[in-house]
Amino acid sequence: MTADRPLRVVVWGTGGVGARAVAAVADRPDLELVGVWVHAADKDGRDAGELVGIGPIGVTATGDAEALVGLAPDCICYAASGPGLDAAAADDYERFLAAGIDVVTVTSAGLVFPPAYQPALRRRLEDAAAAGGATLYASGIEPGFAGDQFVLTLLTMSRRVESVRVQEIFGYHGYPVEFTMREVFGFGQPLDHTPLMATPGAQAGTWGPPVRMVAAAMGVELDEVRETYERAVTPRRLEVACGVIEAGTVGAVRFETIGVVGGRDAIVIEHVNRMAADVAPEWPTADRDGTYRVVVEGDPGMQAELTVGTPETFSDEGMVATTMRIVNAIPAVVDAEPGLVSSLDLPLTLPRHAF
Structure with a gap:
């Protein structure tokens, strides 16, 4: 008290x-x-x-x-x-x-x-x-822990850092908020639709601050914060918490918010989010759904995975x-x-x- x-x-x-x-x-x-x-x-x-x-x-x-x-x-x-x-x-x-x-x-x-x-x-x-x-x-x-404070805690063990990448590998099939899923992320939309996440600056407003927090804590000057956004369509109809995702519409999204240092990608927060586990299998995966992975290239090299709950309960326990x-x-x-x-x-x- x-x-x-x-x-x-x-x-x-x-x-x-x-x-x-x-x-x-x-x-x-x-x-x-x-x-x-x-x-x-x-x-x-x-x-x-x-x-x-x-x-x-x-x-x-x-x-x-x-x-x-x-x-x-x-x-x-x-x-x-x-x-x-x-x-x-x-x-x-x-x-x-x-x-x-x-x-x-x-x-x-x-x-x-x-x-x-x-x-x-x-x-x-x-x-x-x-x-x-x-x-x-x-x-x-995330933001608030996985991409910033967790990362900085791991970096207390570093002598030299080439890059640090945080990956959120989550299925979003259990998320019920239709506006967020469809209009923000773009799930269930045709490829010619432009969701809010694809708007320049949208990611930087949310994930730019944790990228900048890591840079500031490490005493690093960023050249810029840039963004990537890509989509993959589902080959079949999916029934998920936010409604129906029709075949041929977006069933997975992958995007990065990237802090550039000295002309190279140095601090990256990457999201890989699917409406079904088998959509976009070529993208990064994890042993279980609901994983945050931190990959540090440097001396020493490190990889840490944070999972919350079980594959069935991670959304609620998250x-x-x-x-x-x-x-x-x-x-x-x-x-x-x-x-x-x-x-x-x-x-x-x-x-x-x-x-």
Whole structure:
């Protein structure tokens, strides 16, 4: 505990991460869940514990944002989700920070390394944090760990580094959010369709910050951050969580966000995502679905694989990991100096009362 009392926390949203955050905060003796924000009218006024499936906890969910800010919590655990939410989320962060409330968030991947965030929004948030004396921290499993903090931990064993590549090798057949799957990644679309991920700069906004974080921590000057994006069609009809992927449409995507040093690809975050395991077999694979692989070329050469859960549970347990990256950070963020911080600025955000 930072003080002689539990830290008072509001959870913002009850989607995949928010629901898990409600349960995690409610279970911790060093944290006190004092409020939960919901967007849907049919959730307003209901017990937050019942909403997330853990039974009544005596905290009523509300859509009244001002009332929650008025509670003056120590920290808001921000887990609102939805397409194009980043700008709206920044407005929320600005209001919270100016009110003196610390924020931990999974919503804005670009804030994993604040110096790489959109300059105009960053300045607004920095001003609000200074005015309110508050702190903001963004994290997750990737971005937020696999492509940055995990990589840097491995590099503490390096004498010389030629390159480092992080691969996410995941099947996306279990992801139900249709807009994200179809319009962002391009699954189920014909090859003449241009998804958001193929738009120049789209990847750099999400995976550029962890690439830049690794470069900054290593004292490396990047020439540029560039992107690649390619697709493969499925030869057969696939029925997946987001709907039907017809034969002849995109069934796998592969893209890279690349930090160039001295004219060569030096820091790379690569995603290989399929709707079925046998689509694009020529692309990188892993022994099991749901794998993060780090390959370091240098002295010594290293390869490490991170898997969460089992091949059947990795999607759900990966959500737990994502959630706990910010819930576990709450005490450290409350203790931190005001401003926008990254993992480089915090101690290890280890869980409390976990055993």
